[in-house]
Amino acid sequence: MSVYEEIISARDQALSSIQNVADLSNLVDLEPALFGKKSTLGSLKGLMGKLDASERASVGQALNQAQKEVQEAHQQSKKHFLEHERTLQLSAEGIDLTETLRNPNHRGHLHLVTQTMERLEDVFVGMGFTVSEGPQAESDWYNFEALNLPEAHVARSMFDTLYLDLGERTEIGDGEGGEATKFLLRTHTSPVQIRVMESQEPPIYTVCPGRVFRRDTADASHMPVFHQIEGLVIDEGISFTDLAGTLNDFTSAYFGGAIKSRLRPSYFPFTEPSAEFDITCVICEGSGCQTCQRTGWIELGGCGMVHPNVLRNCGIDSEQWTGFAFGFGIDRLALMRHGIKDLRDMYTNDVRFLSQF
Amino acid sequence: MKVLLSWLREFAPIEGDPVELGNQMSDLGMAVEEMTIIDLIDGIVVAEVVGLRPHPKADRIQIVDVDPGDGVPLQVCCGAFNMAVGDKIPFATIGTTMPDGMEISQRKMRGEFSNGMCCSASEIGLGSDHEGILILSPELVVGEPVMAQLGAQADVLWDLEINPNRPDAMSIAGVARDLAARLNIPFQIPKWSVDHLATSEISETSVSVTDSELCPRFTARVLEGVSVGVSPLWMQTRLQLLGMRSINSVVDVSNYVMLELGTPNHTYDLSLVDGNAIGVRRAKTGESIKTLDGQERFLAPGDGVIVDGSDVAIGVAGVMGGSSTEISDSTNTILLELACWDRTAIARTSQRMGLRSEASSRFERGTDINLSVTAVERFCYLLNEITPGGIQTEEKISDVQVTKEKQTTISVRTSRINLLLGQKFSGEDVANLLIPIGFEVVQTDDADVQLVTIPSFRPDSETETDIAEEVGRHFGYGRLGATVPRSPNAGHLTFHQKARRLIRQVMVGAGLDEAMPSPFLAPDAVANTGLSSANVVHLLNPLAIEESVLRPSLRSGLLTALAYNQSHRNENVKLFEIGSVFAPSSAGSGLPDEHEMLGVILGDNDALAAKQLWDVIAAGLGINGELRNAIDLPGLHPRRAGQLIVDDQEVGVVGELDPRVLENYGVSNRCGWLELRLDLLIQSMSQNSTRLYGLVSTYPSSDLDLAFVVKDEIQASDVERTIRSLVGSELASLELFDVFRGEKLGEGKRSLAFSLRLQSAERTLTHDQLASIQERCIEAVETTHDARLR
Missing domain, CATH: 3.30.930.10 (Bira Bifunctional Protein; Domain 2)
Structure with a gap:
């Protein structure tokens, strides 16, 4: 497998693991595997030093591109889960505004x-x-x-x-x-x-x-x-x-x-x-x-x-x-x-x- | 004053729509209060009594068979028993609407049919007799309408409101004169005279008047051959329509002349007048008289009295005659008195005696001194007319006129009238408006000035301004026009007035309703509020003892209002009032001290709620006030009240009302109270009215919480003040956020927890600086207030 294929594969793997996350805490758990040094993309980065100078630029570019795509997917997923969570929270907070208990703070009145x-x-x-x-x-x-x-x-x-x-x-x-x-x-x-x-x-x-x-x-x-x-x-x-x-x-x-x-x-x-x-x-x-x-x-x-x-x-x-x-x-x-x-x-x-x- | 169209027409040929005539009188200042159209009712016919039978089931009514003109007798139930078979009576047929609006229908009375109504005089609008059925003259034709046969006519009755400055309008003739002038038709008082049949037997009656100020004119005449009887129906009717009762022929004529000419008069049974002499003087101390109404009246030295030959009082001048010389059925010779009295003297006497008669109300306004002889002649003429066989009168009229006829003539400037009325009248215009109402006008050499002679029936008119009113009145107020003057000033409220409005808005914003309780209290109400009743202002003539004291505080009124609301199940009632309280003058004499107060009562609330409201007021008005806990303030809870100090002056109290006071008013639960001197509050506002800008800091702030254990008698506000003065300008805010009592702290102690926000306008406070503030704060509070940091 060429290094490029490895990058693509690592990216796809990362993207699909993001796809499969069920909630926000799973996503947080997944973060080291996506962005950590030991993540697939991270370890590929570590190989950069071993590459020819002529290759380094284009591999670097491919790596960056892959990483960017993963980051975007991660952001989107995070946003999605946060939004979802807020929606749930707000709908749980629903009240009946007409449920007014005794309200002693009425307005006063000037004498006629x-x-x-x-x-x-x-x-x-x-x-x-x-x-x-x-x-x-x-x-x-x-x-x-x-x-x-x-x-x-x-x-x-x-x-x-x-x-x-x-x-x-x-x-x-x-x-x-x-x-x-x-x-x-x-x-x-x-x-x-x-x-x-x-x-x-x-x-x-x-x-x-x-x-x-x-x-x-x-x-x-x-x-x-x-x-x-x-x-x-x-x-x-x-x-x-x-x-x-x-x-x-x-x-x-x-x-x-x-x-x-x-x-x-x-x-x-x-x-x-x-x-x-x-x-x-x-x-x-x-x-x-x-x-x-x-x-x-x-x-x-x-x-x-x-x-x-x-x-x-x-x-x-x-x-x-x-x-x-x-x-x-x-x-x-x-x-x-x-x-x-x-x-x-x-x-x-x-x-x-x-x-x- | 009531006036009747037919009577007015005896003085001026008045024609026109009754409503329009009424409008004209209103526009002349004789406001029509009520107008009644008097219709002749055709349904009331002459009927003959053909049979009288007892009612089988009732004693108080009988059955009358009447012939209403068609020869077919009708059965009628009737409550009167004064008629006999063959009498002619007024009979209201079925379907007739009576003058009082009642409609006659067939009715059953205790099982017997009644097919109409036998009428009394008053029921058909004639005379005042309602005792029995009116027995008509036998000449009247059965079946024909009664009224037409009696010579009655359709008429209009107006009830006019006459102002105190219109003595002339207290008579038919006077109203006719005013209306005739407006309608531009002639007005005349007829000449009445009687053939004098006086015999030499009529004795000389002497008249003596010693007090010309009291009695400017006294006119008298002896009338002989008088037989006191019943006056004719037409006279009774007129008197009744004008609101007077028919008494007998002599008294009726007397009243008739008074109503017609505005000249009250009095008749004496001459045989009962001791010494054949009559006189006038002021009453003596301790003198009394029994008046015609049977009451013993005590006279005061200012009162005028009429006396007989033995100097015994036989009448109260201008108010009411005495009973000792009253006309009776056996009277044969009468002495007629027609006097003019001093207006003020009569007003005083009638006011003091609480006796206002038709006569006194005319004398108070002033009667026409020049009408005396005319009125005497009118009296004789009428009594002669209505007395069967006539009367004999002395030709001589004893006429004592001490003051010569007072002709008041004044200069009137046309320019002044135009200035006052905003018109451009010529002198001629002015004269043309005045002459028809009896004023004489003569042009002088000065084109602007006319000499105006005031008629004797207008004693109220004295000055140029009075003349301007007459001119405006007869021209018509509505025709004078309208202009708008331009104020050279900017309209505005004073600072005080604006501040008071602001206070009201603050109260309303805080949820309070404005009350307006009565400022009058019962004498015990002051003590019931826990205040001293020694220093209050009493009314001299209160309507009731419960309203005899002027409030020294707003407390009683607001408590009463709160109790009222609680008893009507209105809960959580919070009221305020801005009103004056009174105390006897602190200067020792003169007007009472009067202060405007703001009072607040908070039902079902405690002292802290009242204190919080004070904070709202102080913040709303921008006042820095100080609250000092106070023990045993009168009427307030002994341990839950304080005094409010603003600018070193006590402006009021705040706290809870004493439960004993609440009990007196039947108020349940605790009750917050606040009463403040409004003037002092507003004073301190005006001093702070212009505020200078204090820089808003852009540097970060730090918070510091400190809790101290202090004794109960140490005021939290004192601790606050210590912190404030120590930290100074670097204290952005200070709040007491917790108060805690507990066994661990010890008896009589509590913990006060303050939150300080520290911030400098010039720099970020360093850690060291913050620590130093904290340290100095603790030390200051601990030493100043015997406190310790918790």
């Missing part, structure tokens, strides 16, 4: 009032307003007097006020022989408007969201604690039409283009002219339904041009500056928007309610 408030704030911020806040416990001055609601004003009966017992009064309300009570829980967020006007120079474009209090028994549409957002604009040349336009823009930005707003004459001591602010019924979009008592409109809040007395009380020149203010309830808005029938449901803090929004 918070969500509504933030949404409203965002709309006004987009319209160039800032957001102002103030204390919930207030003085009579900020809640009433500065707002053109002096003691014994008829309109004070519009607000069922909760007073604070700080040992600095003698009697509720007034009457001869008794001083007016001095401290209370704010009945609206208007005192924040006063605080803003006292501390900031116009122009002012701000909204005042927050918690307010009334001496009201809780029922399906009233709570003693609820939330409001009020807006205030003070600038040169501000007119009633600016109020109408701002409310229009807000209405379509918040509720969508189909919802319009309208103003009807009304009365508030802190504004003159005053108006009631209605929007197209969000349920029927104006065609008339139970929610809007078939009028196509729902009353949202009150508004008007800031009363000159209020501006004066805050040290603002009412000849130079004019402005408007508006306000409405946040809770009722959320109620309407989400189809909640009873306001009290929003305040049970039942997670079955909270987690719906």
Whole structure:
């Protein structure tokens, strides 16, 4: 047998032994017989020194070629076994993804009032307003007097006020022989408007969201604690039409283009002219339904041009500056928007309610 | 205020679709709350009673045979017994829909058929009497519809919401005036007068008013020959439709005039007025009076009273008359009083007495001082009309008008009105809108300025701005247009507001739901949470004692919310709240201290869960806080709680609630708790808001695990701090990875195992350097914390 035939034979033998391997460990076991010094090809390599120089090159080439073929076959076989093994392993790892055991890591939820408030704030911020806040416990001055609601004003009966017992009064309300009570829980967020006007120079474009209090028994549409957002604009040349336009823009930005707003004459001591602010019924979009008592409109809040007395009380020149203010309830808005029938449901803090929004 | 179309039409020729008329009134600021169309019902006919029989099986109903006009008697069951054979009555035939919407059908009552319904006055929409069946006048024609024969007419009733600044709209005449102006039709208050048949026997009655501020005008007249009876159906019906009960002819006329002209008035039985004299003064201390409703009322010195000749109070001014001079069936001579009162005085009295009457609600807004004589004449005219044989009235009207008619005239700038309303009105435009509602307008030499005289029925109107409102109102708010002002500022949230939103998002991300419990507590709730109830703010006029204290902490509210959820089988409830808590002013006076807090309650979780949540918050907000174990914090588990320190300030507490507190609220299992001052948290955020970049090391790192045996009272965080300060910048991370207690370690001791990753930003740490760090670490912890390496 020529040396070439020996190389071919050794190669074929190696290839066929690779072919016959059953698994990866057999293949590993086989490696010394394929590539070791004592392997057939290896021992043929050892003979190289004994060859003529003229033959050495071509025998070497044949040997290398054979060895390369064996290596490739080995690699391929190894790859095949590894792949096969992985496939087996992965299919053994199969699980049912729907087998969810109790999962305590649920997502939390913001209270519906918070969500509504933030949404409203965002709309006004987009319209160039800032957001102002103030204390919930207030003085009579900020809640009433500065707002053109002096003691014994008829309109004070519009607000069922909760007073604070700080040992600095003698009697509720007034009457001869008794001083007016001095401290209370704010009945609206208007005192924040006063605080803003006292501390900031116009122009002012701000909204005042927050918690307010009334001496009201809780029922399906009233709570003693609820939330409001009020807006205030003070600038040169501000007119009633600016109020109408701002409310229009807000209405379509918040509720969508189909919802319009309208103003009807009304009365508030802190504004003159005053108006009631209605929007197209969000349920029927104006065609008339139970929610809007078939009028196509729902009353949202009150508004008007800031009363000159209020501006004066805050040290603002009412000849130079004019402005408007508006306000409405946040809770009722959320109620309407989400189809909640009873306001009290929003305040049970039942997670079955909270987690719906 | 309810108004009736037919009544409005007595003042202005109002025509049109009822819905459209309602819209106009709403647009004028008199919002229509309800509209009722009053139809004449043809199915209710005059029937004659032809027989009365007892019901065989029932005592409370009888069987009536009625002839509805065709001569064929119908059997009807009826619960009233006030009719006799031959009486004519209103009878609702089968198939008739009644004013209240009920449909009449054949029914069986205790075994007997009833083929229709005999009606009371109120059932057919006439008058207020529902006691018995209405007995009709014998002249009426049997078989014909009742209403048409009684002269009733189809009508429209609107219920209007009247704002406090519209005293004029508290009357039929006032609403008619406003609507007529909008419809551009004439408005007029008719002239009423009676032939004065007064005899000389009518005595001079003296009137004295001493307090002109309290009572600017007091008008009175004596009416003789009065026989108190029942007022006619048409009057009863109108009163009833407008929400008042029919009492007797005199009281009905009194109320009718009040509703029609907005002038409350009062009648006295003159024979019961001592001394034939009447006067007005402020009440004295300790004075009391029995009012018409039979109640004894105590008067305060500010209240106005009407007194008789002996200076005894016979009425509370503007609120309610006294019972001692009340009109009765035997009254023959009455004294009619029509006064104008100080608005504020009446408001105070009615508020203090908790007594709001139709009269006081009008006086509070202010009545028309110029309408007194007209109203007196109207009263006499009506009472004369409805009293059989008429009455005699004194010709003289005792009219004490202390304050001369106050004519308020103000300058109004057209430019100012245009600025406020955003319009381009001319002076003439303004005048044309004001004159039809009773304002007088005179142009001055200055083209921009007009003099506007305010009518006496609009005491609310005082300034140029008030005039602007009237102009806008009558022009129509909807026609003024809309413009959008441009804010010169960029809209934004403050840092605080953004931070609060971030905190909310962190909480939601950690799986917590936001609760909003009531801020009002019962007095014992504070003590039930383990806090001191000595320093809380009380409400002066709470609705209920359970809601009489302002919360000093978010604890009670969140515990209540958790207990509610647990009792409804909601498990693993984790809630947070951001809300204000209150305490009496630390300055000693003034507004209470008010702080915004973040409260967290973790049902079925322990102190460590609460602490882990704190770590999440601190990481989320970028705050470096320190936790110090604390013993016996009020309301918290005595050994499972700690204080949180940020920037050397205590910002709150973390741990578990005291099991005794949980018991008070019926909460089961352990309960993690966290309550933090939001303002302080956010303050420390703003200080760290700009962070500088720290180089990320490119050199290899090495890990080192060290376990120390330390006493229980040594805080793990203190050991950590020692390691941190010793290793310094070469400590890439430090973790406590195991805590172990066991007998071998000894009583009161545990092993804390830390894993340190060491890495330099400048070089690869050598073996020697690592060894040196390890050695110094061990030594520092052992000496500082009385610990030993395990």
